[in-house]
Amino acid sequence: MLAAVAAAFFLAGTIKGVIGLGLPTVAVGLLGLLMPPAQAAAILIVPSLVTNIWQALVGGSALELIRRMWSMLVGICIGTVFGAVWLAHTDGRGAAMWLGVALVVYALLGLFNVHFSVPRRSEGWLGFIIGLTTGTVTVATGVFALPGVPYLHALNLDRDRLVQALGLSFTVSTVTLAAALFYAGEMHTSLAAPVVVALIAAPLGMVLGQLVRQRVRPETFRKFFFFSLLALGLHLALRGLL
Template identity: 35%
Template structure:
């Protein structure tokens, strides 16, 4: 199955399952919907169509995540240089996507995720001094934008940067929502600009909002029962697992 113009019941069933699961992970740890949704749907519809499929679920879920929590104004004041840099470079990443072999970006992203998560899980702690917060944020924002345009995943190194700021759990969740929301808007504009957004895929993306939200609500219920320490370890374990998932996916796509 290489397209959505002739949608089969099997493809619809697979897409619903994928986005329920991706939404569940998103609700549990605050990220992962684009990475999981894109990675799994790429197998069935190809990377370009899969990138369009994630747009509406990611946009609406991230509007919710970005606007709830009560920290919107202080987070925007603190993070705007990082967020602006991430948005500014996303179209460059989408352009690079059109020039490189399928799978190369997934492989790179997976390696970066594993390289970050493993030392963190064994006790290494990364913190950024206040005087370096803006320059480091701008640099990592630029890298995050490129990788977002390349892969449709907004996680690396943006989530790592936000983790290093020592934000409380609710602040951290809302900050990720802001990054993901702005990146989703920029990704949609970039895909449209490069002629990669078809009407069929956009409608299918809208239909996948409901299973995504169902998964998010289920994940959030479990998250509320988890302690702050367990939550941070869950974040790192999720990054590691996503990385271990993306590495073989990238290798498989490179070979096909």
């Protein structure tokens, strides 16, 4: 079991190091074959938080991004609380399937160079709505991607700032999701050993992924980013159907 945890989090950390996202989906998706999803999500919390904080602090001044993203981050907190209260007992398979379909559509639009842009004057109110929705979807599906990732991509940030902004968003999502899991009684001391293994494996994989990202051209990164979202969306959609 510990070897499986190490392998899953090393692979998930590598993917996260390259494109800035994917650790929860890959890790929970693989571990979900061996244990209940709630237990896999509980193991995920600490390594996800550590890697997200690391990702948020690397690449420049995080304060500048926080000033630009504050309404979105507040919305994530409120949306996660709302989701924990109202959506904790809904059918997560159906939600995951539609999330996967939406990710596939967004990835295809990106691969065909259909680009969206958010005006600076609209970031305050739109960011809050995006954050509110992202927080709710996170509780329902365990995935932090929508609609936060498309929104951040539409802010026209450069490659490294986009990855840093994703780290900020995922950090807030992870903290609020941890609070929801603790409230639901899913956090247990018996998970200490798997958490320690995951906490070692995920950063090692992330270092490898960051080295890969530094050596690829921006256009290659863009294509890999959208192909990864396409694969993630197909995985979620098919998992919801099967």
